Amino acid sequence: MATLSACASPPWLNPNPNPNSNPGPNCLPDQSQTLDFDSLMASQSQSPPHHAPTVASPGSSSPNAAPAELPSLLHVSFNQDHACFAAATENGFRIYNCDPFRELFRREFDGGGIGHVEMLFRCNILALVGGGSHPQYPPNKVMIWDDHQGRCIGELSFRAPVRGVRLRRDRIVVVVEQKIFVYNFADLKLLHQIETVANPKGLCAISHSSDYLVLACPGLMKGQIRVEHYAQKKTKFISAHDSRIACFDLTLDGQLIATASCKGTLIRIFDTDSGTLLQEVRRGANVAEIFSLAFSSTAQWLAVSSDKGTVHVFSLKVNSNVPDHENSHRSSSSDAAIIPSSPSSSSRSFIKFKGVLPKYFSSEWSVAKFHLNEGSHYTVAFGLQKNTVVILGMDGSFYRCQFDPGHGGEMTQLEYHNFLKPEPETAS
Incomplete structure (x- = not known):
């Protein structure tokens, strides 16, 4: 059960959270820049203030921290259009621009950790959850942070630790171990509760470009995805895999979902x-943990990161005009090259694996890939520039790469930064 507490005066959305930068094209429109909590706040008592944050300049360290000490990274996530990303650390959070790469601002607390930070496009409202060895806020609360005021302006409290938060202009979605809560952003009114299987990773995806909400989450059965179409008041269950769901992602309009199981x-x-399977692509033959899936804005490409240290980019046919028979012809040709033309012991051996090898060799493989450190956790998204991919590592690494859709192969690294380390100053 969630409860609401007031923390400050009513918030006012500022489309540009960084006072030293210009508003970008992804800012909220003027008519959507007010969260009206007036009637709600009037009946609530003010909560005790939390430790005030330290406002640090981009690239600088906290005045109380040793110069060489790097903060422990607890969580990293892109904003809704992948133009920015947020990093939660043991002593606060930081906001970065992806292209061009630069730190926009950071907020550092006196020894208080942030375990999860979620942006709302480029506006001044963020969702924070305490984390780390000394959480700044209780891990069972979602704090609505107004960076224009430098304070929280609301909170949602739960009986279990918060595993994930998703934001839209009109909704707040909170994930706990076996439930998902959907709130109206304007007044924090609870609209819907969903029961799920155990969901320690906080798996949940929501649409962003459409006027209505599409929400995807684990169902109550192994390998099942539940999709809520709120405009149609329709629930769809998809039996996506035989194994436990490990990762999934929605297109911006919520019409397509990509899924991966724990086999990877x-x-x-x-x-x-409809729940119809439209396409299946193969990451590899060996079991892998899938860390993230990401559609391009046009749903033409799908990016995948895993613990194998490789980011793959797949071409999606679901929105193209490529006839099915072309894919079938390509697959059957590959199979024909494998099957011996005359009876032999090898052909008899092949029959034992009929239905296994043909499916493997006729699988759709990635168009492009990029190799990273194996075992590290990476999150991937498509960049604003054409055919580019942005990769974020839990070691603080930032990669921006470009792939060739015609020739494929290894991606070209365009830039690399460690966003936890101060950027060296260039001589003027």
């Missing part, structure tokens, strides 16, 4: 309205 070999793309 196959990625499947479904229509969320």
Whole structure:
């Protein structure tokens, strides 16, 4: 059960959270820049203030921290259009621009850790959850932070630790171990509760570009995805995998979902309205942990990161005009090259694996890939520039790469930064 407490006066959305930068094209429109908590706040008592944050300049360290000491990174996530990303650390949070790469601002607390930070496009409202060895806020609370005021302006409290938060202009979605809560952003009114299987990773995805909300989450059965189409008041259950769901992602409009199981070999793309399997691509033959899936804005490409230290980019046919028979012809040709033309012991051996090897060799493989450190945790998204991918590592690494859709192969690294380390000053 969630409860609401007031922390300050009513918030006012500022489309540009960094006072030293210009508003970008992804800022909220003027008519959407007010969260009206007036009637709500009038009946609430003011909560005790938390430790005030230290406002640090980009690239600088906290005045109380040793110069060489790097903060422990607890969480990293892109904003809704992948133009920015947020990093939660043991002593606060930082906001970065992806292209061009630069730190926009940071907020550092006196020994208080942030375990999860979620942006709302480029506006001044963020969702914070305490984390680390000394959480700044209780891990069972979602704090609504107004960076224009430098304070929290609301909170949602739960009986279990918060595993994830998703934001839209009109909704707040909170994930706990076996439930998901959907709130109206204007007044924090609870709209819907969903029961799920155990969900320690906080798996949940929501649409962002459409006027109505599409929400995807684990169902109550192993390998099942539940999709809520709120405008249609429709729930769709998709039996996506035989194994436990490890990762999934929605397109911006919520019409397609990509899913991966704990085996991590196959990625499947479904229509969320009908539940129809539209395409299946293969990451590899060996079991892998899938860390993230990401559609491009046009749903033409799908990026996948895993513990194998490789980011793959797949071409999606679901929105293209490529006839099915072309894919079938390509697959059957590959199979024909494998099957011996005359009876032999090898052909008899092949028959034993019929239905296994043909499917493997006719699988759709990635168009491009980029190699990283194996075992490290990476989150991936498509960049604003055409055919670019942005990769964030839990070691503080930032990569921006470009792939060739025609020739494929290894991606070209365009830039690298460690966003936890101060950037060296260039001589003027």
